[in-house]
Amino acid sequence: MKSEAWMFVSCTVFFALATPAYWFVTAASEHGGDWTGTSALTMCTLLVLMISLYLGFHAKRMDPRPEDRQDGEIADGAGELGFFPPYSWWPLWTALTLSLSVFAVAMAAWWLLIIAAVVGFIALAGWNLEYYRGEFKH
Structure with a gap:
């Protein structure tokens, strides 16, 4: 460090x-x-x-x-490095939400902003809860 x-x-x-x-x-x-x-x-x-x-x-x-140590060996760094999440589709839906929101504000289509909020809520909930259901359930 x-x-x-x-x-x-x-x-x-x-x-x-x-x-x-x-x-x-x-x-x-x-x-x-x-x-x-x-x-x-x-x-x-x-x-x-x-x-x-x-x-x-x-x-x-x-x-x-x-x-960081002068006497450190390569084998000292072996072992589990941490948890790395697998692939996820939820960032794509979150990006779609942001795109819809920006487009809605730019075009003054406030009805589209409501749709973006609903899609965003679903995407954010899905991203937060993806390890509680499906293939990667803990």
């Missing part, structure tokens, strides 16, 4: 240096600066900083993983 934390810290330093440089270069242009790009880089810096702090905070409290 420490290697990931250092990777994000280096990205934070890069963005922290690139943001004022970008602002300075665009401020010297004839248009007087690009506030959209500067604010996007500032937010990117803050978001990468947040991830860096999170990973650094948890890296101190975790037991070192085999890849």
